[in-house]
Amino acid sequence: MAELWPDQGGPFINYISGPPSEMWRREQVHGLVLLGSTGSIGCSALDVVAAHPKAFNIVGLACARNIERLAKQALKWRPTHLAVLDDEAAKGIQALLPADYHPHILVGREGYATLAALPEASTVLSAQVGAAGLNGTLSAVLAGKVVCLANKESLVLAGDLIRRICTQTGAVILPVDSEHNAIFQCLAGRGQEITRLILTASGGPFRGKTSQELRRVTPKQALQHPNWSMGAKITIDSATLMNKGLEIIEAYHLYGVPAERIKVLVHPQSVVHSLVELTDGSQIAQLSMPDMHLAIAACLLWPRCESVNVPPLDLTAKSLTFYEPDEEVFPCLRLARTALDGRGGRCVVLNAANEAAVELFLAERCSFMDIPRLIAATLNIYDTTMPGHQSLCSVSAAETNATKSSLEKEAQTLAHRIASLDEQSRDRVYSMARHGGFPC
Ligand SMILES: NC(=O)c1ccc[n+]([C@@H]2O[C@H](COP(=O)([O-])OP(=O)(O)OC[C@H]3O[C@@H](n4cnc5c(N)ncnc54)[C@H](OP(=O)(O)O)[C@@H]3O)[C@@H](O)[C@H]2O)c1
Numbered sequence: 001m002a003e004l005w006p007d008q009g010g011p012f013i014n015y016i017s018g019p020p021s022e023m024w025r026r027e028q029v030h031g032l033v034l035l036g037s038t039g040s041i042g043c044s045a046l047d048v049v050a051a052h053p054k055a056f057n058i059v060g061l062a063c064a065r066n067i068e069r070l071a072k073q074a075l076k077w078r079p080t081h082l083a084v085l086d087d088e089a090a091k092g093i094q095a096l097l098p099a100d101y102h103p104h105i106l107v108g109r110e111g112y113a114t115l116a117a118l119p120e121a122s123t124v125l126s127a128q129v130g131a132a133g134l135n136g137t138l139s140a141v142l143a144g145k146v147v148c149l150a151n152k153e154s155l156v157l158a159g160d161l162i163r164r165i166c167t168q169t170g171a172v173i174l175p176v177d178s179e180h181n182a183i184f185q186c187l188a189g190r191g192q193e194i195t196r197l198i199l200t201a202s203g204g205p206f207r208g209k210t211s212q213e214l215r216r217v218t219p220k221q222a223l224q225h226p227n228w229s230m231g232a233k234i235t236i237d238s239a240t241l242m243n244k245g246l247e248i249i250e251a252y253h254l255y256g257v258p259a260e261r262i263k264v265l266v267h268p269q270s271v272v273h274s275l276v277e278l279t280d281g282s283q284i285a286q287l288s289m290p291d292m293h294l295a296i297a298a299c300l301l302w303p304r305c306e307s308v309n310v311p312p313l314d315l316t317a318k319s320l321t322f323y324e325p326d327e328e329v330f331p332c333l334r335l336a337r338t339a340l341d342g343r344g345g346r347c348v349v350l351n352a353a354n355e356a357a358v359e360l361f362l363a364e365r366c367s368f369m370d371i372p373r374l375i376a377a378t379l380n381i382y383d384t385t386m387p388g389h390q391s392l393c394s395v396s397a398a399e400t401n402a403t404k405s406s407l408e409k410e411a412q413t414l415a416h417r418i419a420s421l422d423e424q425s426r427d428r429v430y431s432m433a434r435h436g437g438f439p440c
Helices: 022-026 040-051 067-077 087-096 108-116 130-142 152-169 178-187 232-240 242-255 292-300 332-342 345-362 370-385 387-391 397-419 423-435
Strands: 030-035 056-062 081-084 104-107 123-126 146-149 172-175 194-201 262-266 272-278 283-287
Touching: 030 040, 030 108, 030 130, 040 056, 040 067, 040 123, 040 292, 056 067, 056 108, 067 081, 067 087, 081 087, 081 108, 087 104, 104 108, 108 130, 123 130, 123 292, 130 146, 130 152, 130 345, 130 397, 146 152, 146 292, 152 172, 152 242, 152 345, 172 178, 172 242, 172 292, 178 194, 178 242, 178 272, 178 283, 178 292, 194 242, 232 242, 232 345, 232 370, 242 262, 242 332, 242 345, 242 370, 332 345, 332 370, 345 370, 345 397, 370 397, 370 423, 397 423
Parallel strands: 030 056, 030 123, 056 081, 081 104, 123 146, 146 172, 194 262
Antiparallel strands: 194 272, 272 283
Protein backbone atom coordinates (compact mmCIF):
# COMPACT_ATOMS: atom_id res chain seq x y z
CA MET A 1 0.00 0.00 0.00
CA ALA A 2 2.95 2.37 0.50
CA GLU A 3 2.65 3.39 -3.13
CA LEU A 4 -0.73 4.96 -2.34
CA TRP A 5 0.92 7.47 -0.02
CA PRO A 6 2.12 10.86 -1.35
CA ASP A 7 5.90 10.86 -1.66
CA GLN A 8 7.50 12.49 1.38
CA GLY A 9 10.98 12.86 -0.02
CA GLY A 10 10.44 14.86 -3.20
CA PRO A 11 11.54 18.46 -3.60
CA PHE A 12 7.95 19.72 -3.72
CA ILE A 13 5.83 17.30 -1.76
CA ASN A 14 6.56 16.70 1.90
CA TYR A 15 3.35 15.17 3.21
CA ILE A 16 2.38 16.08 6.78
CA SER A 17 2.37 12.52 8.16
CA GLY A 18 3.40 8.99 7.37
CA PRO A 19 0.86 6.33 6.31
CA PRO A 20 -1.29 4.33 8.76
CA SER A 21 0.43 1.51 10.62
CA GLU A 22 0.13 -2.16 9.66
CA MET A 23 -1.90 -2.66 12.84
CA TRP A 24 -4.49 -0.09 11.75
CA ARG A 25 -4.66 -1.60 8.27
CA ARG A 26 -5.25 -5.05 9.68
CA GLU A 27 -8.16 -3.90 11.87
CA GLN A 28 -11.35 -5.57 10.68
CA VAL A 29 -13.39 -2.91 12.46
CA HIS A 30 -12.15 0.62 13.18
CA GLY A 31 -13.17 2.07 16.54
CA LEU A 32 -14.44 5.50 15.47
CA VAL A 33 -14.99 8.86 17.20
CA LEU A 34 -16.94 11.54 15.34
CA LEU A 35 -16.26 15.09 16.57
CA GLY A 36 -19.01 17.32 15.19
CA SER A 37 -21.34 14.38 14.45
CA THR A 38 -24.44 16.60 14.26
CA GLY A 39 -23.00 18.89 11.56
CA SER A 40 -23.11 18.60 7.80
CA ILE A 41 -19.88 16.55 7.59
CA GLY A 42 -20.73 14.55 10.73
CA CYS A 43 -24.14 13.48 9.38
CA SER A 44 -22.64 12.54 6.00
CA ALA A 45 -19.98 10.50 7.83
CA LEU A 46 -22.74 8.60 9.63
CA ASP A 47 -24.32 7.87 6.21
CA VAL A 48 -20.98 6.38 5.12
CA VAL A 49 -20.87 4.28 8.29
CA ALA A 50 -24.47 3.17 7.67
CA ALA A 51 -23.47 2.04 4.16
CA HIS A 52 -20.55 0.02 5.65
CA PRO A 53 -21.67 -0.85 9.19
CA LYS A 54 -19.33 -3.84 9.57
CA ALA A 55 -16.26 -1.66 9.04
CA PHE A 56 -16.80 0.58 12.08
CA ASN A 57 -17.63 0.55 15.76
CA ILE A 58 -18.74 4.01 16.80
CA VAL A 59 -17.37 4.62 20.28
CA GLY A 60 -17.93 8.37 20.58
CA LEU A 61 -20.11 11.14 19.17
CA ALA A 62 -19.84 14.87 19.92
CA CYS A 63 -21.90 17.97 19.23
CA ALA A 64 -22.08 21.44 20.79
CA ARG A 65 -25.73 21.96 21.81
CA ASN A 66 -27.87 20.13 19.22
CA ILE A 67 -28.75 17.44 21.74
CA GLU A 68 -31.94 16.32 19.96
CA ARG A 69 -29.93 15.29 16.91
CA LEU A 70 -27.17 13.82 19.06
CA ALA A 71 -29.72 11.76 21.01
CA LYS A 72 -31.13 10.31 17.75
CA GLN A 73 -27.63 9.41 16.57
CA ALA A 74 -26.72 7.93 19.95
CA LEU A 75 -29.85 5.79 20.04
CA LYS A 76 -29.03 4.38 16.62
CA TRP A 77 -25.28 3.76 17.16
CA ARG A 78 -25.11 3.27 20.93
CA PRO A 79 -21.59 4.69 21.47
CA THR A 80 -20.09 4.30 24.94
CA HIS A 81 -19.19 8.03 25.08
CA LEU A 82 -20.88 11.29 24.14
CA ALA A 83 -19.52 14.83 24.43
CA VAL A 84 -21.31 18.17 24.52
CA LEU A 85 -20.32 21.82 24.99
CA ASP A 86 -21.61 22.62 28.49
CA ASP A 87 -23.34 21.30 31.61
CA GLU A 88 -26.78 22.36 30.42
CA ALA A 89 -26.39 20.31 27.23
CA ALA A 90 -25.05 17.40 29.31
CA LYS A 91 -28.16 17.45 31.53
CA GLY A 92 -30.37 17.75 28.47
CA ILE A 93 -28.85 14.81 26.61
CA GLN A 94 -29.06 12.59 29.70
CA ALA A 95 -32.79 13.27 29.88
CA LEU A 96 -33.30 12.31 26.23
CA LEU A 97 -31.73 8.85 26.54
CA PRO A 98 -33.64 5.71 27.60
CA ALA A 99 -33.20 4.18 31.06
CA ASP A 100 -31.28 1.16 29.74
CA TYR A 101 -28.51 3.16 28.04
CA HIS A 102 -25.85 4.95 30.09
CA PRO A 103 -23.02 6.35 27.96
CA HIS A 104 -20.30 8.45 29.62
CA ILE A 105 -21.23 12.08 29.04
CA LEU A 106 -18.15 14.28 28.61
CA VAL A 107 -18.30 18.07 28.75
CA GLY A 108 -16.49 21.01 27.15
CA ARG A 109 -12.93 21.28 25.82
CA GLU A 110 -11.62 18.67 28.23
CA GLY A 111 -14.46 16.36 27.30
CA TYR A 112 -13.81 16.67 23.55
CA ALA A 113 -10.09 16.09 24.15
CA THR A 114 -10.79 12.95 26.20
CA LEU A 115 -13.18 11.66 23.53
CA ALA A 116 -10.63 12.23 20.76
CA ALA A 117 -8.02 10.21 22.68
CA LEU A 118 -10.19 7.23 23.75
CA PRO A 119 -8.00 4.11 23.62
CA GLU A 120 -10.81 2.05 22.06
CA ALA A 121 -10.85 4.36 18.99
CA SER A 122 -8.14 4.07 16.32
CA THR A 123 -9.80 6.62 14.05
CA VAL A 124 -11.15 10.12 14.67
CA LEU A 125 -13.17 12.34 12.34
CA SER A 126 -12.41 15.98 13.18
CA ALA A 127 -15.47 17.89 11.92
CA GLN A 128 -16.22 20.55 14.51
CA VAL A 129 -16.63 24.01 13.09
CA GLY A 130 -13.99 26.76 13.14
CA ALA A 131 -11.13 27.31 15.57
CA ALA A 132 -12.97 25.24 18.20
CA GLY A 133 -12.00 22.15 16.20
CA LEU A 134 -8.27 22.48 16.91
CA ASN A 135 -8.61 21.16 20.48
CA GLY A 136 -9.99 17.78 19.33
CA THR A 137 -7.55 17.49 16.42
CA LEU A 138 -4.57 18.12 18.71
CA SER A 139 -5.78 15.58 21.23
CA ALA A 140 -6.26 12.96 18.49
CA VAL A 141 -2.81 13.51 16.94
CA LEU A 142 -1.16 13.50 20.38
CA ALA A 143 -2.82 10.11 20.96
CA GLY A 144 -1.45 8.80 17.63
CA LYS A 145 -4.83 8.32 15.91
CA VAL A 146 -5.67 8.16 12.24
CA VAL A 147 -7.37 11.54 11.89
CA CYS A 148 -9.82 12.12 9.06
CA LEU A 149 -9.50 15.89 9.01
CA ALA A 150 -12.40 18.05 7.82
CA ASN A 151 -11.64 20.92 10.20
CA LYS A 152 -9.32 22.96 7.96
CA GLU A 153 -8.89 25.58 10.70
CA SER A 154 -6.75 23.07 12.64
CA LEU A 155 -4.03 23.33 9.99
CA VAL A 156 -4.51 27.07 9.50
CA LEU A 157 -3.93 27.61 13.23
CA ALA A 158 -1.32 25.00 14.04
CA GLY A 159 -0.12 23.22 10.90
CA ASP A 160 3.55 23.18 11.92
CA LEU A 161 2.75 21.79 15.35
CA ILE A 162 0.45 19.10 13.96
CA ARG A 163 3.19 18.03 11.52
CA ARG A 164 5.67 17.75 14.38
CA ILE A 165 3.32 15.77 16.61
CA CYS A 166 2.51 13.37 13.75
CA THR A 167 6.23 12.62 13.45
CA GLN A 168 6.48 11.98 17.19
CA THR A 169 3.33 9.93 17.76
CA GLY A 170 2.82 8.23 14.40
CA ALA A 171 -0.56 9.96 14.00
CA VAL A 172 -1.86 10.07 10.44
CA ILE A 173 -3.80 12.81 8.65
CA LEU A 174 -6.25 11.86 5.91
CA PRO A 175 -7.72 14.99 4.25
CA VAL A 176 -11.53 15.14 4.08
CA ASP A 177 -11.79 18.58 2.48
CA SER A 178 -12.80 17.67 -1.09
CA GLU A 179 -10.02 19.65 -2.83
CA HIS A 180 -7.30 18.25 -0.58
CA ASN A 181 -8.73 14.78 -0.82
CA ALA A 182 -8.68 15.11 -4.61
CA ILE A 183 -5.01 16.17 -4.51
CA PHE A 184 -4.22 13.32 -2.12
CA GLN A 185 -5.70 10.88 -4.65
CA CYS A 186 -3.89 12.51 -7.60
CA LEU A 187 -0.57 12.38 -5.72
CA ALA A 188 -0.72 8.66 -4.93
CA GLY A 189 2.84 7.37 -5.34
CA ARG A 190 4.13 10.65 -6.75
CA GLY A 191 6.30 13.49 -5.46
CA GLN A 192 9.41 14.24 -7.49
CA GLU A 193 7.58 15.18 -10.66
CA ILE A 194 5.00 17.57 -9.15
CA THR A 195 5.36 21.28 -9.94
CA ARG A 196 2.05 22.82 -8.82
CA LEU A 197 -1.15 22.06 -6.96
CA ILE A 198 -4.30 23.58 -8.45
CA LEU A 199 -7.24 24.05 -6.11
CA THR A 200 -10.61 24.52 -7.78
CA ALA A 201 -13.24 26.88 -6.36
CA SER A 202 -16.92 26.96 -7.27
CA GLY A 203 -16.85 30.75 -6.92
CA GLY A 204 -19.84 30.59 -4.53
CA PRO A 205 -23.20 32.31 -5.01
CA PHE A 206 -21.69 35.66 -6.06
CA ARG A 207 -19.38 34.43 -8.81
CA GLY A 208 -19.11 37.05 -11.58
CA LYS A 209 -20.60 39.87 -9.48
CA THR A 210 -19.02 43.32 -9.22
CA SER A 211 -18.09 45.03 -5.92
CA GLN A 212 -20.98 47.42 -6.54
CA GLU A 213 -23.44 44.51 -6.81
CA LEU A 214 -22.08 42.93 -3.63
CA ARG A 215 -22.64 46.00 -1.48
CA ARG A 216 -26.15 45.08 -0.48
CA VAL A 217 -26.23 41.30 -0.48
CA THR A 218 -27.99 39.69 2.48
CA PRO A 219 -26.99 36.71 4.65
CA LYS A 220 -29.89 34.78 3.09
CA GLN A 221 -28.45 35.29 -0.40
CA ALA A 222 -24.93 34.45 0.76
CA LEU A 223 -26.16 31.20 2.32
CA GLN A 224 -27.49 29.91 -1.05
CA HIS A 225 -24.49 27.93 -2.28
CA PRO A 226 -25.06 26.81 -5.89
CA ASN A 227 -23.39 23.36 -5.60
CA TRP A 228 -22.75 22.25 -2.02
CA SER A 229 -24.96 21.90 1.04
CA MET A 230 -22.75 22.81 4.04
CA GLY A 231 -22.77 24.47 7.46
CA ALA A 232 -23.40 28.25 7.62
CA LYS A 233 -19.81 29.32 8.42
CA ILE A 234 -18.16 27.51 5.51
CA THR A 235 -20.97 28.62 3.17
CA ILE A 236 -20.23 32.29 3.92
CA ASP A 237 -16.50 31.56 3.57
CA SER A 238 -17.26 30.14 0.11
CA ALA A 239 -19.13 33.30 -0.84
CA THR A 240 -16.19 35.56 0.17
CA LEU A 241 -13.59 33.06 -1.20
CA MET A 242 -12.00 33.00 2.27
CA ASN A 243 -12.74 29.27 2.19
CA LYS A 244 -10.27 28.98 -0.69
CA GLY A 245 -7.83 31.22 1.16
CA LEU A 246 -7.96 28.90 4.19
CA GLU A 247 -7.54 25.97 1.80
CA ILE A 248 -4.32 27.46 0.38
CA ILE A 249 -2.95 27.50 3.93
CA GLU A 250 -4.31 23.98 4.51
CA ALA A 251 -2.62 22.68 1.32
CA TYR A 252 0.63 24.38 2.27
CA HIS A 253 0.71 22.49 5.59
CA LEU A 254 -0.64 19.16 4.32
CA TYR A 255 1.64 18.80 1.31
CA GLY A 256 4.64 20.91 2.36
CA VAL A 257 4.36 22.87 -0.89
CA PRO A 258 5.40 26.56 -1.08
CA ALA A 259 2.38 28.85 -1.35
CA GLU A 260 3.51 30.21 -4.73
CA ARG A 261 3.09 26.70 -6.14
CA ILE A 262 -0.55 26.54 -5.04
CA LYS A 263 -2.87 28.01 -7.66
CA VAL A 264 -6.61 28.64 -7.48
CA LEU A 265 -8.94 28.30 -10.46
CA VAL A 266 -12.65 29.05 -10.45
CA HIS A 267 -14.61 26.06 -11.77
CA PRO A 268 -18.33 26.74 -11.36
CA GLN A 269 -19.52 23.15 -11.89
CA SER A 270 -17.54 21.67 -8.93
CA VAL A 271 -16.87 18.46 -10.85
CA VAL A 272 -13.07 18.68 -11.02
CA HIS A 273 -12.19 18.80 -7.34
CA SER A 274 -8.54 19.78 -7.81
CA LEU A 275 -5.48 18.98 -9.93
CA VAL A 276 -1.75 18.44 -9.71
CA GLU A 277 0.59 19.65 -12.42
CA LEU A 278 3.66 17.62 -13.43
CA THR A 279 7.06 18.71 -14.71
CA ASP A 280 6.05 17.99 -18.33
CA GLY A 281 3.12 20.43 -18.01
CA SER A 282 0.47 17.69 -17.94
CA GLN A 283 -2.14 17.69 -15.17
CA ILE A 284 -3.88 14.96 -13.19
CA ALA A 285 -7.36 15.73 -11.93
CA GLN A 286 -9.91 14.01 -9.71
CA LEU A 287 -13.53 14.27 -10.87
CA SER A 288 -16.81 13.24 -9.27
CA MET A 289 -20.28 14.49 -8.43
CA PRO A 290 -20.06 17.33 -5.88
CA ASP A 291 -20.96 15.21 -2.86
CA MET A 292 -18.93 15.13 0.38
CA HIS A 293 -19.89 11.49 1.04
CA LEU A 294 -17.19 10.53 -1.48
CA ALA A 295 -14.29 12.39 0.17
CA ILE A 296 -15.42 11.27 3.64
CA ALA A 297 -15.62 7.63 2.49
CA ALA A 298 -12.21 7.88 0.79
CA CYS A 299 -10.77 8.73 4.23
CA LEU A 300 -12.85 6.51 6.51
CA LEU A 301 -12.46 3.48 4.22
CA TRP A 302 -8.87 4.25 3.10
CA PRO A 303 -7.28 2.68 1.07
CA ARG A 304 -10.42 0.99 -0.23
CA CYS A 305 -12.77 2.61 -2.75
CA GLU A 306 -16.34 1.48 -2.17
CA SER A 307 -19.79 2.68 -3.15
CA VAL A 308 -21.53 5.15 -0.88
CA ASN A 309 -24.63 5.44 -3.04
CA VAL A 310 -23.53 8.54 -4.97
CA PRO A 311 -24.48 8.36 -8.66
CA PRO A 312 -21.58 8.07 -11.12
CA LEU A 313 -20.46 11.18 -12.91
CA ASP A 314 -22.00 11.77 -16.35
CA LEU A 315 -19.55 13.95 -18.26
CA THR A 316 -22.01 14.45 -21.14
CA ALA A 317 -24.41 16.26 -18.78
CA LYS A 318 -22.21 19.29 -18.07
CA SER A 319 -19.65 21.39 -19.85
CA LEU A 320 -16.67 22.16 -17.64
CA THR A 321 -15.29 25.70 -17.45
CA PHE A 322 -12.36 27.27 -15.60
CA TYR A 323 -11.14 30.81 -15.08
CA GLU A 324 -8.97 32.98 -12.85
CA PRO A 325 -10.57 34.27 -9.63
CA ASP A 326 -11.30 38.01 -9.44
CA GLU A 327 -9.06 38.97 -6.51
CA GLU A 328 -10.10 42.64 -6.66
CA VAL A 329 -13.73 41.80 -5.89
CA PHE A 330 -12.81 38.89 -3.57
CA PRO A 331 -9.68 40.05 -1.70
CA CYS A 332 -9.84 37.24 0.91
CA LEU A 333 -7.63 35.06 -1.29
CA ARG A 334 -4.83 37.62 -1.19
CA LEU A 335 -5.36 38.21 2.51
CA ALA A 336 -4.83 34.51 3.18
CA ARG A 337 -1.64 34.48 1.12
CA THR A 338 -0.43 37.58 2.97
CA ALA A 339 -1.15 35.91 6.31
CA LEU A 340 0.78 32.82 5.25
CA ASP A 341 3.73 35.01 4.25
CA GLY A 342 3.93 36.34 7.80
CA ARG A 343 3.38 32.86 9.35
CA GLY A 344 3.23 32.59 13.11
CA GLY A 345 0.36 34.52 14.59
CA ARG A 346 -0.90 36.14 11.39
CA CYS A 347 -2.87 33.04 10.37
CA VAL A 348 -4.48 32.92 13.82
CA VAL A 349 -5.47 36.58 13.50
CA LEU A 350 -6.77 36.04 9.95
CA ASN A 351 -8.92 33.14 11.10
CA ALA A 352 -10.21 34.83 14.27
CA ALA A 353 -11.04 38.07 12.45
CA ASN A 354 -12.80 36.06 9.75
CA GLU A 355 -14.87 34.11 12.30
CA ALA A 356 -15.84 37.40 14.02
CA ALA A 357 -16.68 39.09 10.69
CA VAL A 358 -18.79 36.14 9.49
CA GLU A 359 -20.76 36.19 12.75
CA LEU A 360 -21.28 39.96 12.45
CA PHE A 361 -22.45 39.58 8.86
CA LEU A 362 -24.88 36.75 9.74
CA ALA A 363 -26.26 38.94 12.55
CA GLU A 364 -26.63 41.78 10.00
CA ARG A 365 -24.19 43.94 11.95
CA CYS A 366 -21.81 44.46 9.05
CA SER A 367 -22.07 44.28 5.27
CA PHE A 368 -20.73 41.49 3.05
CA MET A 369 -17.98 43.77 1.73
CA ASP A 370 -16.98 44.60 5.31
CA ILE A 371 -15.85 41.00 5.86
CA PRO A 372 -12.49 41.27 4.00
CA ARG A 373 -12.04 44.85 5.23
CA LEU A 374 -12.46 43.87 8.89
CA ILE A 375 -9.96 41.05 8.40
CA ALA A 376 -7.47 43.35 6.64
CA ALA A 377 -7.82 46.04 9.31
CA THR A 378 -7.36 43.53 12.14
CA LEU A 379 -4.26 42.07 10.46
CA ASN A 380 -2.86 45.56 9.98
CA ILE A 381 -3.37 46.51 13.63
CA TYR A 382 -1.94 43.16 14.73
CA ASP A 383 1.18 43.70 12.63
CA THR A 384 1.78 47.16 13.99
CA THR A 385 0.80 46.72 17.64
CA MET A 386 1.20 43.07 18.63
CA PRO A 387 4.64 42.07 17.35
CA GLY A 388 5.22 39.96 20.46
CA HIS A 389 2.92 37.35 19.04
CA GLN A 390 4.89 37.03 15.79
CA SER A 391 6.75 34.06 17.14
CA LEU A 392 3.67 31.92 17.81
CA CYS A 393 5.47 28.84 16.62
CA SER A 394 4.22 25.82 18.36
CA VAL A 395 6.52 25.13 21.27
CA SER A 396 4.04 22.68 22.72
CA ALA A 397 0.37 21.89 22.24
CA ALA A 398 -0.58 23.53 25.57
CA GLU A 399 1.45 26.66 24.91
CA THR A 400 0.11 27.00 21.39
CA ASN A 401 -3.44 26.64 22.67
CA ALA A 402 -2.91 29.29 25.36
CA THR A 403 -1.16 31.79 23.07
CA LYS A 404 -3.65 31.12 20.30
CA SER A 405 -6.61 31.69 22.62
CA SER A 406 -5.35 35.06 23.83
CA LEU A 407 -4.47 36.12 20.28
CA GLU A 408 -7.84 34.96 19.01
CA LYS A 409 -9.66 36.92 21.70
CA GLU A 410 -7.67 40.07 20.92
CA ALA A 411 -8.30 39.72 17.19
CA GLN A 412 -12.03 39.09 17.66
CA THR A 413 -12.40 42.03 20.04
CA LEU A 414 -10.58 44.22 17.51
CA ALA A 415 -12.81 43.11 14.64
CA HIS A 416 -15.92 43.84 16.74
CA ARG A 417 -14.59 47.26 17.75
CA ILE A 418 -13.82 48.25 14.17
CA ALA A 419 -17.26 47.07 13.05
CA SER A 420 -18.91 49.30 15.64
CA LEU A 421 -17.08 52.49 14.57
CA ASP A 422 -18.97 55.18 12.67
CA GLU A 423 -18.64 54.96 8.88
CA GLN A 424 -16.00 57.66 8.53
CA SER A 425 -13.69 56.24 11.21
CA ARG A 426 -14.17 52.74 9.84
CA ASP A 427 -13.17 53.89 6.35
CA ARG A 428 -10.05 55.47 7.82
CA VAL A 429 -9.10 52.17 9.49
CA TYR A 430 -9.72 50.30 6.21
CA SER A 431 -7.60 52.79 4.31
CA MET A 432 -4.76 52.35 6.84
CA ALA A 433 -4.97 48.60 6.23
CA ARG A 434 -4.61 49.11 2.47
CA HIS A 435 -1.57 51.31 3.07
CA GLY A 436 -0.19 48.64 5.41
CA GLY A 437 -0.22 46.18 2.50
CA PHE A 438 -3.45 44.32 3.27
CA PRO A 439 -5.68 44.30 0.17
CA CYS A 440 -9.34 45.00 0.87
N1 LIG B 1 -19.71 20.96 5.09
C1 LIG B 1 -18.83 20.68 4.16
O1 LIG B 1 -19.18 20.28 3.06
C2 LIG B 1 -17.35 20.83 4.45
C3 LIG B 1 -16.45 20.55 3.43
C4 LIG B 1 -15.08 20.62 3.71
C5 LIG B 1 -14.63 21.00 4.99
N2 LIG B 1 -15.56 21.28 5.95
C6 LIG B 1 -15.06 21.68 7.28
O2 LIG B 1 -15.58 20.77 8.24
C7 LIG B 1 -15.84 21.44 9.47
C8 LIG B 1 -17.32 21.24 9.83
O3 LIG B 1 -18.11 21.85 8.82
P1 LIG B 1 -19.69 21.61 8.75
O4 LIG B 1 -20.12 22.28 7.50
O5 LIG B 1 -20.00 20.17 8.98
O6 LIG B 1 -20.17 22.48 10.01
P2 LIG B 1 -21.59 22.48 10.72
O7 LIG B 1 -22.62 21.83 9.87
O8 LIG B 1 -21.82 23.85 11.19
O9 LIG B 1 -21.35 21.49 11.98
C9 LIG B 1 -20.43 21.84 12.97
C10 LIG B 1 -20.31 20.78 14.05
O10 LIG B 1 -19.48 21.30 15.09
C11 LIG B 1 -20.21 21.37 16.33
N3 LIG B 1 -19.81 22.59 17.03
C12 LIG B 1 -20.24 23.88 16.83
N4 LIG B 1 -19.63 24.72 17.68
C13 LIG B 1 -18.81 23.97 18.44
C14 LIG B 1 -17.92 24.26 19.52
N5 LIG B 1 -17.74 25.50 19.99
N6 LIG B 1 -17.22 23.23 20.07
C15 LIG B 1 -17.38 21.97 19.62
N7 LIG B 1 -18.23 21.61 18.62
C16 LIG B 1 -18.92 22.61 18.03
C17 LIG B 1 -21.66 21.42 15.91
O11 LIG B 1 -22.50 20.98 16.97
P3 LIG B 1 -24.05 21.50 17.05
O12 LIG B 1 -24.75 20.79 15.92
O13 LIG B 1 -24.49 21.05 18.38
O14 LIG B 1 -24.00 22.99 16.87
C18 LIG B 1 -21.64 20.45 14.72
O15 LIG B 1 -21.63 19.13 15.18
C19 LIG B 1 -15.46 22.91 9.24
O16 LIG B 1 -14.15 23.13 9.68
C20 LIG B 1 -15.52 23.06 7.72
O17 LIG B 1 -14.65 24.05 7.22
C21 LIG B 1 -16.89 21.20 5.72
